[in-house]
Amino acid sequence: MSVPAIRVADVSKRFRLYHERNQSLKASVMRGRRARYEEFWALKDVTFDIPVGSTFGLIGENGSGKSTMLKCMARILRPDKGSISLEGKMSALLELGAGFHPELSGRENVYLNGAILGLSKKQLMSRFDEIVDFAGIEQFIDSPVKNYSSGMYVRLGFSVAINVDPDVLLIDEVLAVGDADFQRKCAEKIAEFRAQGKTIVIVSHSLPSVRTLCDEVALLEHGELRDLGPAPAVIDHYLADAFSDRSDEGGHPRWGSGEVRIEAAEIIDADGRSGARVRTGDPVTLRFHYVAKEPVANVMFGMAIETVAGAEVTGPNTRDGGLTCDRVVGKGFVDFRIPRLMLLGGTYDVTAAVYSADGLHPFDHVPHVLRFDVDQGDPHEENGIVSLGGTWEGEALRALGMRERAG
Ligand SMILES: Nc1ncnc2c1ncn2[C@@H]1O[C@H](COP(=O)(O)OP(=O)(O)O)[C@@H](O)[C@H]1O
Ligand SMILES: [Mg+2]
Known part of the structure; x- marks a missing residue:
């Protein structure tokens, strides 16, 4: 077995929810005097491998921990338990606007982000036009990004993330934000990445696109891994669970x-x-x-x-x-x-x-x-499931008589 691109081993992530206001006396007594926060596990003992060159989907309800998992992979968050190993150069397109500085212009953000993602100044200069062109925001490149629409944010973020030439690309939700034209460009780019054998992790609530894009899918539920396997199987189980009417026939x-x-x-x-x-x-x-x-x-x-x-x-x-x-x-x-x-x-x-x-x-x-x-009817064929209605032709062929035919 080759080394997986990403190995998630027993990962748990805890957040603390601080209570600052409106605490009843009873509640603070119950918690004890020191506990000013509640602990909350956003991820619980999650384990899976993502093979090199595969496209992997993370699905689950809102709040199930998908973004938290992706941020752990991107090393923006550190798991409280377990570990994540990642082979190769990683580039991430996380939640909207993450990684952009609102007061800086698009141009400055491209340079800043590119540098963070490991591109040299020379590499950035040679790719700058392509990045801006793909994002389609030439006119706005020198305005502060705080004036950008969400679509413009996403286009620029995606464009930077893919132009750093990563081995592993992490994408959170955002692709749904752009217009149809941009979505098509992204889908093409993702297909190109796949063909080049790069590893892609996609968080998306669009099950049809996960179904078509992804090889394997992990389903998270309240921070736990509920299901893992080939995309169609996991998605079908998920839909069946989410909407099932259990009074119907068993299987x-x-x-x-x-x-x-x-x-x-x-x-x-x-x-x-x-x-x-x-x-x-x-x-x-x-x-x-x-x-x-x-x-x-x-x-x-x-x-x-x-x-x-x-x-x-x-x-x-x-x-x-x-x-x-x-x-x-x-x-x-x-x-x-x-x-x-x-x-x-x-x-x-x-x-x-x-x-x-x-x-x-x-x-x-x-x-x-x-x-x-x-x-049986006409066409009369014995083998397979369907007839394609084709006919046989050839100089050596002659029509069967009725008696021969029945035999
Ligand atoms: N920085 C944080 N501090 C406290 N709670 C957080 C933080 N980030 C996420 N959470 C909580 O963790 C849970 C999982 O969040 P998230 O990973 O964003 O879910 P998803 O992306 O699946 O919608 C949610 O209940 C969310 O409120
Ligand atoms: Mg999320």
């Missing part, structure tokens, strides 16, 4: 905040019969019945089809279909119409989902809401 918990709920799903054949057996090649409709007690704006419907072994065959949604749903209220349904069912003979499970239009918030996610069987 496949339903989750979501419930403003819109999927009430039922049905499979409908060409003659409009519900629950009929269908065959490969048939026109089929999957219908999802929903209910929303109050009006809900900006909704996205989606579904997935899995084999009984759990392989996802397809997972379309209304957004990918080029549609928006500005408002739902009361009862209704949406249909997914399949002109020609290309699933081969077998049994399949359907998952239904209603999310906010940006895909961030689950209203209802119902694994295995419906199971259906497909009988």
Whole structure:
């Protein structure tokens, strides 16, 4: 095994909350005369390794200790117990404005920050234009940063952090602040870093971006490590825990905040019969019945089809279909119409989902809401899950007779 880029070993971090005012006599007696503060553990015995070259996500509710962990990695805070080792040159983009001096200009802050992050004056001079250009703040570079918008702060901070050419890059939340154009530039830069084999640690509340960007994820809860593993698995568990409706079937918990709920799903054949057996090649409709007690704006419907072994065959949604749903209220349904069912003979499970239009918030996610069987039809193929509807051609080929075909 190679040495990890970052090794977090039994890290605990304590803060003291000082009580200065409005103490009742009873409270101070209870605490004893000397205890003017309460101890509070923001991190408790957290252990994990981050492999070199991986992109690692830290997720968890507000106050769960993500920023504290990142500051410990950046050596801005010192753990009270345990240790953190970090291989290579580190650069950090922490909370908004951290590391900037408000009275100094953007230019002065670039030089100051660059120096702190280990760039020589010569290196800084040669990269200065690129830094300012990436941040897109040429006109403001000589104004004090206290006059900057939060977006400008973040752009400049990110630009400095990536231009010092670190081996390990730590990023806290901030990327969500910039506009779409800047976010795209950051995503490209992060992809470039990944390709160069650099190690990246990202704190973010945007689960979709953590899911796409990160290899592995750690979930913190009240300062403790709750879960650790591949990004999709940890995020799915987290969502399932955060929103689960435990009254549902054991192995496949339903989750979501419930403003819109999927009430039922049905499979409908060409003659409009519900629950009929269908065959490969048939026109089929999957219908999802929903209910929303109050009006809900900006909704996205989606579904997935899995084999009984759990392989996802397809997972379309209304957004990918080029549609928006500005408002739902009361009862209704949406249909997914399949002109020609290309699933081969077998049994399949359907998952239904209603999310906010940006895909961030689950209203209802119902694994295995419906199971259906497909009988052999046309195309008639034995192997695999789907037919691609392809045809064979070749000079040596001739058509089979009916009798040969059946054998
Ligand atoms: N300097 C500090 N002094 C006292 N408490 C702090 C300090 N920094 C963070 N905390 C507390 O530690 C907990 C974890 O904070 P933080 O790491 O910022 O969480 P997150 O980034 O996950 O939202 C919170 O309860 C927060 O109030
Ligand atoms: Mg934070």
